[in-house]
Amino acid sequence: MTFGSLDRFFDATYYQSSYVVNHFFHFIADYFRSDVDDVLFLVLMLVFFVLLMGRKAPRIPAGSRRKLALFDLEVLTLVLAVSVLALPEHIKAQSIVSLRHIVFALLFFFGWVGFEGMPRRVKWSAVAILVGVQLATLGNLWYGFHEEDRELDDFPSVFRHVDGGKRLLKVLYNQESRTTDYGAFWHLHSFYMIERGGITDTQFAEYPHNPVQFRPGMVPPKVPVNFTRSPAWRYYDYVLMRKSSMPNIRSVIDVLDPVGDVADWIVYRVSLGPLPRPGGLDAIPSPRRGEPGSNGAMPRGAADQRDTVPSR
Numbered sequence: 001m002t003f004g005s006l007d008r009f010f011d012a013t014y015y016q017s018s019y020v021v022n023h024f025f026h027f028i029a030d031y032f033r034s035d036v037d038d039v040l041f042l043v044l045m046l047v048f049f050v051l052l053m054g055r056k057a058p059r060i061p062a063g064s065r066r067k068l069a070l071f072d073l074e075v076l077t078l079v080l081a082v083s084v085l086a087l088p089e090h091i092k093a094q095s096i097v098s099l100r101h102i103v104f105a106l107l108f109f110f111g112w113v114g115f116e117g118m119p120r121r122v123k124w125s126a127v128a129i130l131v132g133v134q135l136a137t138l139g140n141l142w143y144g145f146h147e148e149d150r151e152l153d154d155f156p157s158v159f160r161h162v163d164g165g166k167r168l169l170k171v172l173y174n175q176e177s178r179t180t181d182y183g184a185f186w187h188l189h190s191f192y193m194i195e196r197g198g199i200t201d202t203q204f205a206e207y208p209h210n211p212v213q214f215r216p217g218m219v220p221p222k223v224p225v226n227f228t229r230s231p232a233w234r235y236y237d238y239v240l241m242r243k244s245s246m247p248n249i250r251s252v253i254d255v256l257d258p259v260g261d262v263a264d265w266i267v268y269r270v271s272l273g274p275l276p277r278p279g280g281l282d283a284i285p286s287p288r289r290g291e292p293g294s295n296g297a298m299p300r301g302a303a304d305q306r307d308t309v310p311s312r
Contacts, residue, residue, distance in 0.1 A: 174245035
């Protein structure tokens, strides 16, 4: 991904209201592939609505002129709920905007209820269920991230036999985790630079999902989805793949030598490459004065950051 500009930055994107309403749980707590968090959230909402049915209206003092102040949580909840639909969900080169308000709207919504005036059997039953939901949520979080850690299974070690200062192409047709319901592998292309002693450009506010960026004139050649049919992939020294979503490489297997193999990951060395940069593309310039490596010595791994392409 290349650097953005002001004229492209504020390009608003809206979701349909029906989509936001039908998928709101995904933006709140749907973190894992299993259905445990769904069940826990459903139990939480059932307890909440039971308490809501027994909720007493606020007592308004006689002659009070600030009646609206007694309904502050209700007003805040409605304002945030409306903002989720009225404001854009995305702007160009930016992360989710209004969908983040759903979490706060839900928290304010939970603030509506209390235990005042509730029958004792309802009060203590609700407290016991809520404590159980909290403990089960903590257990589910531990188990979910433990399974994700097993899925990664020492992923950085796949690069132990990869030389520094080389060009790496990451081919990952399925970037989703088998355990986590969010982009657990969005930043995996940063591991190569870090493992080879390099750094990453993590300007999260500008490009939250693509920490690897390129300056003008330093952009690698584009590789199509069926990368084996294009000579552009031969520009790279290494090719990283995920076994569970590997492309058909039979036509080029004679020039790909496996050098790293860990769990679901495998990295190949291009034995007859890399080829020269395709025509029509600017050559990668030397570092400018004041940048790392401008004194003639490239820091270990700096070329990795310069030449590594984001995930395809």
